[in-house]
Amino acid sequence: MSMTKTLGEFIVECQSEYPDATGALSSLFSSIRLAAKVVNREINKAGLVDITGAAGAENVQGEQQQKLDIYANDKFKSALQARGEVCGIASEEEDKYVNFEGNSQDGDYVVLMDPLDGSSNIDVNVSVGTIFSIYRRVSAKGQPVTDEDFLQPGNKQVAAGYVIYGSSTMLVYTTGNGVNGFTYDPSLGVFCLSHPNMTTPEDGNIYSVNEGNYVHFPEGVKKYIKYCQEEDVATHRPYTSRYIGSLVSDFHRNLIKGGIYLYPTSSSHPNGKLRLLYECNPIAFLAEQAGGKAVASPGQRILDLKPGELHERTPFIVGSTKMVEKVEEFLAD
Numbered sequence: 001m002s003m004t005k006t007l008g009e010f011i012v013e014c015q016s017e018y019p020d021a022t023g024a025l026s027s028l029f030s031s032i033r034l035a036a037k038v039v040n041r042e043i044n045k046a047g048l049v050d051i052t053g054a055a056g057a058e059n060v061q062g063e064q065q066q067k068l069d070i071y072a073n074d075k076f077k078s079a080l081q082a083r084g085e086v087c088g089i090a091s092e093e094e095d096k097y098v099n100f101e102g103n104s105q106d107g108d109y110v111v112l113m114d115p116l117d118g119s120s121n122i123d124v125n126v127s128v129g130t131i132f133s134i135y136r137r138v139s140a141k142g143q144p145v146t147d148e149d150f151l152q153p154g155n156k157q158v159a160a161g162y163v164i165y166g167s168s169t170m171l172v173y174t175t176g177n178g179v180n181g182f183t184y185d186p187s188l189g190v191f192c193l194s195h196p197n198m199t200t201p202e203d204g205n206i207y208s209v210n211e212g213n214y215v216h217f218p219e220g221v222k223k224y225i226k227y228c229q230e231e232d233v234a235t236h237r238p239y240t241s242r243y244i245g246s247l248v249s250d251f252h253r254n255l256i257k258g259g260i261y262l263y264p265t266s267s268s269h270p271n272g273k274l275r276l277l278y279e280c281n282p283i284a285f286l287a288e289q290a291g292g293k294a295v296a297s298p299g300q301r302i303l304d305l306k307p308g309e310l311h312e313r314t315p316f317i318v319g320s321t322k323m324v325e326k327v328e329e330f331l332a333d
């Protein structure tokens with residue numbers, strides 16, 4: 001039986017396609033791979049040891065920090081700092097960006113991450129995920145990182161991906177040449193290429209939105225939700241409503257099956273809830289690389305938004321191109 005390709009083999013193979021590649025990005029991905037294994041191990045026993053539940057502290061979003069949030073942040077941060085390729089990070093769990101001292105100052109990359117997205121689901125055993133976004137630094141090499149290194153538009157991303165800690169643990173990422181998914185085999189301790197060259201269906205019949213916010217949605221979103229619920233055989237409606245409350249899980253399912261995820265503006269989140277830099281940009285990069293689409297509003301591509309601040313939020317509509325375009329139509333009316 002031929003062994004499936006491991007993530008490590010895949011990274012080396014991809015690097016060999018770029019003669020001038022230094023191996024720095026490959027080394028960076030190895031750090032992410034290591035941290036994902038460590039966090040996966042803790043998540044899998046979260047119900048057994050006292051690291052679940054709110055840690056009491058609040059993050060910059062004013063949300064209760066689950067202990068695993070902090071654990072995941074620390075593990076990814078230390079793994080990324082260990083090899084010198086990354087000169088700084090930004091994280092949902094860090095109020096400001098973190099400059100890496102010492103030889104990391106010569107690193108060429110910055111990483112932005114949501115170390116444990118959907119963490120409020122941990123205590124009820126629902127899938128959660130890590131989301132990461134990688135840029136080349138724009139400040140002078142050898143100097144401390146600056147705001148500009150982190151406030152780059154999503155179209156400058158070098159790579160992006162997520163780890164989904166679900167019924168199986170997967171790492172899904174892109175470097176701008178398509179999307180590939182790797183499933184973790186705990187018996188071997190390796191991620192294996194299980195979903196080569198992932199593409200998302202152009203259309204779909206799954207919609208993911210928190211309908212509890214319906215009354216506060218913009219009129220166009222309300223009309224779209226009603227459109228999803230109408231009976232129409234020709235367009236396979238009514239659609240199926242699926243909302244896990246964990247972006248990585250909802251996006252991953254829609255990526256594979258076709259579908260759309262919406263987090264519009266609402267009364268509690270007038271600018272949307274999801275963070276542009278370390279949730280929407282990486283997911284949008286993956287969506288587009290898989291043939292899908294991601295917008296903040298009609299005609300406003302997520303990846304073209306110029307960030308103003310580290311933790312800024314944006315309305316987010318992502319998924320199968322035809323479904324996103326239908327929402328844009330309703331919003332433009």
Ligand code: P6P
Pocket residue numbers: 117118119120210245246247248250273274
């Ligand atoms: P709501 C988790 O907090 C998150 O950022 C996403 O993972 C998820 O899709 C969304 O928020 C859920 O938000 O308001 O529907 O509970």
